[in-house]
Amino acid sequence: MDFLGNDNNKNNKEMLAIFQGESEEILERLFNNLFSLEDTPANKDLIGSIYRDLHSLKGAVRMVGFNNIQGIFHKMEDIFDAVNNDQFVLDKDIINLMSRSLETASRYLQESIKNGREIIDEEFTATLSNLEYILDIEMNEQTFRQNETIAEAGMVSGKESSGLSQYQEEINSSFNACFEIIDSIVPEEESQDIVILKEEVEKIYEFFKNSNLYEVKTSLENILAKLDFVMNATNTFTISEILELRNELSSAAAKFTTSCIETEEGGLTFFDIAEKISMLQGSSIYAKEIKDDIAQLKEGIDDQNIIEIINVINDILDFISENSVQLEEQMMMTLKGAVEYCASPNENIDNDLILQQLEIMKQLLELNYKKDTGVSEIKSLSTQTSSANKSNASTEIKTLHVNAQKLDLLVNQLGELIITKIKTEKNLEKIDSIKNANEACQKDLLKTSNYLRYYNRKYLQSGNTDQYTGVFVKQVFSLLLDITQNVSRTIYDLNSLYRASKEDDMKMRLIIDEMESMVKNIRVLPISTVFNSFSRMVRDIANEKGKDIDFEIEGKDTCADKKIIEEIKTPLIHILRNAIDHGIESKEERIANGKSPVGKILLSAKQDDNKVIIDVVDDGQGFNLEKIKDRAVSRGFLTQDDIDSMTDEAIMNIIFWPGFTTGDSITSISGRGIGLDVVKTKISQLNGKVKVISEFGKGSCVHIEIPVTLTTLRVFLVQISGQTFAIPIQVITTFILKNQNEIKTNNGVRSILFNGNIIPLYYLSDILELAPAPRNEKETILIIEADDKTIGLVVDKLLGDQDILQKKLSPPLYKVKNISGITNLASGELCLILNMQDIMHYDFNKAMISANNQELLTSDVLSYKRILIVDDSVTTRTMVKNILLNIGYMVDTVLDADEALVKLKLTHYDLIITDLTMPKIDGYEFIERLRNDEMYADIPIIVISSLPENQARKRLNKLSIAHYISKDNFDQADLAMQVKEILTKFHH
Template sequence: MDLSHYIDLFIAEANEHLESLNNNLLQLEKNPDDTGILNEIFRTAHTLKGMAATMGFERITSLSHEMENALALFKNGKLAVTPEVIDLLLKCLDNLAEMLKGVEERREDTGFSPELLTALREIAASGEAAPSFSQEGSASEGEMEFNEYEKSVLNSARQSDYIPYRIKIDLAPETVMKSVRAYMVFRCLEDFGQIIKCLPPVQDLEEEKFDNSFQVVLVSRHEEREIIEALEGISEVRVGTIERLTGDDSCGASKTEDAGNKRLSGAPSVSVRSGQNSSQDNFTSHSLHLKTVRVESERLDDLMNLVGELVINKTRLEQIGSTHHLTDLLDAIEQMGRLIADLQTIVMKVRMVPVGQVFNRFPRMVRDLSRELNKDVSFIMEGEETELDRTLIDEIGEPLVHLIRNALDHGIETIEERTAKGKPATALLRLAARQEGNNVIIEVEDDGAGMDLGAIREKAVSKGFLTPKEAELLGDKEVLNVIFQPGFSTCDAVNDISGRGVGMDVVKSKIESLNGHVDIETRKGRGTKVKIVLPLTLAIIQALLVTVGEEHYAIPLNYIDETTFIFPDQIKKVQNQEVMLLRGSVLPLIRLDQRLDVPVVKKTAEDELYVVVVRKEERRVGLIVDHLIGQQEIVIKSLGSLLAGIPGIAGATILGNGQVSVILDIDSLI
């Protein structure tokens, strides 16, 4: 069977499993006695191995298999959870990720590291070897003995209304690929519950060191009949016996309940629920797999574009109805508008993904870097469930990596330095997300040394970013903004952690390209907080339409503080800058007709000038326009590669009358 068209799906699912393993291994390192985490790790590793085996990726299968053996020693209490072993397992995950990347790029050399296999086998050899199947039929027919971990899982399952089953699987005598049939049995049973134990061990099943039968202990909420029917749907597989395990198995003996749990041979003869209930239970068990569907992101983009076209045409119909006073048409358009709004909301939600998809890559990075830098760091993540447009999620990873590396390398002190300052030896690094209105706020905060504004002033002067006079006159906020200048750094030495020539200017430009902005708060000796503000989506936004000359322009609403009007004689000049007084405060003014180089509409001294007050971080500026049209929902269209990067222009939109309107880039204008 040709599996090539499944590769992309395999890579996507395998990467999800690797992310889960990364996070759970870090949790296991902190909580080595947590059997729940250990069981989840073991299950995920087993699933990953099975997927790779099905696709024929032998090296991924081999490394996953050896990892599973090491994890089995954890489960059996034969190997302690130490930082050294966790380090090795994390390196294995890195190598698996590298091999997956090689598969994705269709490379012959996928980056396999055989030394990791050797290290894992040495660990496995150091533990007590698992009993292998040596005598025909002895493993499958013998009694199972449960260790403390397995007993705790069985007891927890019973308390949660799960039923523990011991199932004997018989393979047809003519079966050639017994290990494949065993794998298919495991995949089938995983749909019904959780596999606790098998006899002989998994490794023996894979190496076909068994006759034609084996036993599995499964905890499930399903009835025997459902499990039997599913298993016997597999070619060359028959259920020999199935029995419930009672609570009296602490010594390792498996006992069978008398009522309704007879041994089965050939055709099953067990008591089952009525057909209606059985069917309903079966539907419920399989419906869980239909709750999520994998969709190519390009299809979501196409769907969003179509919704955008609907919004444009709705606006056009509204204008036609208003022009011709068509009341019935306007009523129908209003109803259509509500439906389009509902559709838009649903499509937007489909595009939204939790920021945890990005956040989850950082605990591992913080752990490794803090150990490398001799820093004890408590890393806290908050608001991982906060949702953001998929397009933004794909872009914010790199800026966050730089901010976190900066905090670890330059912000947080070493253990000795913190102790000498009377601070707790363990530093705090916080990554948090929350939604505020139509924006998402992401904060990276540490309780480290903070930024020395005096040192920033000196460095800015010495490097030519500021004149001595400017450095003296500028306030703290303006001085902090110097760190966003290309090439500015307070570090003299370049290192592998954060001083690689990628400065805060890259962070700022990336965030601003997403229609967001960055703000910094710092206190020397107390720490630093970097605040990123991003729009929920880049596809459809609310904007204020204005006219400048004969052209229409759109100003994103999230930048606007207020609108007002003045007369020409109210405009003053301070140091060659036009300003106005707004409630006692001086507000700098920008004439958009001059900035955008459009023909000026002549006005008299009695004509009003409209002012749109916009804000970027702490800076407020008044944009002088000719007319205010009103607020409108607009669909953002790209200008294409030829027109991209024009200062002051963020994109374009199509208005209801078919006219193209330019969307202003407020960040670059002010």
């Protein structure tokens, strides 16, 4: 049945989508089992599992019409069938060939699915030939040994073929002679053996030309035609032609021994029964007779596949007889083909395919011809239902393929339910508040009524007041009684509503919580979904690098969200490649270092609360800190001063920087400096963390922490400039309050002392470019730790932590700076979720510029002015450069006066900023040289130095500098203002 030949394009796509999911699952199991089989080639359980999967995949591939591709799976199935029956012995080379063949078939299968039609080429044909070659000698010899045994047992017969049984030995002898001749033919060389081979085949053909064994006869005629063509042409065979010839001859011999089944009563064959099937097209009365004939032949059959087909044929014949069905031609041909298959099983026709065709035919008959049986059918159905319940465990569908897009929609709808749940809770609080207010009002009204009653008794009834006052009081009293009664009814109704709403809320909360848990579990997959694919990759890369590696996996059953599973694969591939290429040493190095020649890599996963922890551990050489330092300096990532000021942990994490690599050469596996950068980026995008623990010479561990799910997120809500924002709670260490006098400013950077360490402090409103709120006497500060940095963020107000449903931004806002998503709060307010990865990589020099000095940045005077900074301190150079760049100047930097003089010859500068204490030529001499050269004498100069101003001024007064700034009291606003004023003065 060729589904791809169907004109219904929608059905084709649905069928291919279903098939693709099924085939990917089976292929994944096959790859993993083949990998495991390398270590235990005699493992019968593995061999049986592989055989069953190949059989299932072959049938599925055939069902969608990829008939050529199924040939590879069919040949592999034959090989493992032979292995399973101890007719074939596996070794490492054959298993490797199986793996390569499976990879080829998988590749062509994916391309064919993608294009909606089968795609094959010469590589595919070569793969199929390799598999046929494995089967060739061993399997053909086994077939003929079986043929001789069967012949001696006298199992071959038939009306015409019964006469051949007396020549069984002679025919088999001729077949064996043909195979001996074929084996002696040398490919691409002329041989007289071809003539002898043709004579032997003609001798065999003489036995069959008048028999009814048409398939054997046709095969022999094809072989003779090929031999005749070769003899009249080149008189040579290629190796593929020899293999094809031998297989066709083997097939003919096998069909000869199995075509006719003799019964003790007579010479009835399935071919005879097939001829009778055509009579069912006009009448159903022959159905019982055909069934009786089949029953005679069934007794002598041991093949369970054939027996299964016969049972379905009998069911169909019973239905035809009971319901007087006259078969249509198409159904008649299907039934006839199935009977002929029982007579001569064809290896090119899948047994399961025959069964499926018969089952479909059976269902169509029941649908179109079954008579209405009324009450009896209901009773029958009741009996069937009772019976089905008993076997429910075996027929229950335990796994469904769910479209991920539909699941995402369900998750979104669940999110709306969760928001409704929160809102309902808030509404209940409001009802409770109204109820309490009404109760208080009721008390006041009762108190007022009591006063009026007292007044009525005391004064009105005693006649101590005038009549108008009495009438007024009575009216007020009556009105208050009415109001009191109304309020009482309202309170009663509110109480009833509150109780009912609270009960409904409790039920809804339970249902939603349970539903949320179920949906999360639907999206959760075992991490083995990803881990299982790595064994083959590690083996292949290790073979390519000439290394022996023992790769172990632990914690396959650890589960995580589908999105996490999908996204974690790429980082793990890079980590494993890096471990194989850079971590594990060569065999010779390991032996020289006293290690086992076989390296070890352990990939493990475990769940810790709401996190999944993944470790990749290897016993290789580890990371060389000194090499990392040297590379960082030599490649221009850092200066030596920067390296000297960093901790070992910070230096180790340089390996995650974009473009950084410790590899000495670029290979197909690693060395380009993009791998571990991808790891860091991906893990951060998943709200996770990654770090490296390593001891040089002993090995390393890449430690990853990622959340179990991405649908819900624990956040801390903060208020900034009147707006509410959410910060993922995993990056928050704590929050503190600091007085303004505890916040220090050094070199333009605000900082605070926290746990004995000085950490930089920034206003989140500046980073998000929001209008700043008035500064408080005490600042509320969040301590943020992420990407190996610790900073303080000033916020206006803390609103508390909360679980939220994280949603992606809608188009066109796919990527907004500093924002990772959005959520709905219980109040109905939309809340933006901050992207802490963006914030931690923010250019904090922008945030250093005070809002009070923004007017300094807008003047046209600043445009197109170029400034040269001369300072041997990389910190000063970088900080001053960033401040001026952010304002809008063009800036160049050099580390000493010699370089500055070279720069000045090549470029015109409007301002020079220099230090005084520098190597070689100090600042004083540098400025003096400029003042003595008429080309540079008029360039204004600002000095930034750590020397006391009084001391420096003694020499500077003679050198006409424009301004002096002390590093001890450096203020970026002052620098910005002075630069602007000096440029305005000197260039106007």
